[in-house]
Amino acid sequence: MTKEEKKKMDSDNNIIYVGNKPPMNYVSAIMAVLSSGSYSEVVLKARGNAISRAVDAAEITHNRFLTDAEVTNIDIGTEVVTNEEGRKSNVSSIEICLTMKKTEK
């Protein structure tokens, strides 16, 4: 891995792709990123049916584990996905940005 590649990877390490696993898996991932000290922000990305799971993960994190983590931005969009038969279809997507509140010391 070149330095360039490593740098790119590092800069994307605060993006979590939400899929079909139980919501708590993503909550753990969010907490790992936010408590690593490297990032004050984490972005959850999801498509299709996983959208509701991304919302669940953000809400569980904020309500139960990290009350200092706030939802600062939500974007929705549409992505074109090509299926196995080569047909294109549209699928909705969401990006949820969770940011740690700055606490005064």
Added chain:
Amino acid sequence: MTKEEKKKMDSDNNIIYVGNKPPMNYVSAIMAVLSSGSYSEVVLKARGNAISRAVDAAEITHNRFLTDAEVTNIDIGTEVVTNEEGRKSNVSSIEICLTMKKTEK
């Protein structure tokens, strides 16, 4: 129905609750509200698995039917739901606000 009640109903007529019907049903409902002339804004509300359907409906409306309708605000939250056995559980919710862009005449 008293005048008060009617007023309340009217003021809530631009809220659409998204459930388990096909997304196009909600797209039609959105278009009906926005083209009635009474409202320049419509709010989609959904809980749990219907969250992704609400995103679908907003995206389909914006991309295919009413390109002047823009997503102006998205909020997520948690609601407490009591099931048939009387147990309480948390469910995620979303509110998507679609607003008609003002066009110059």
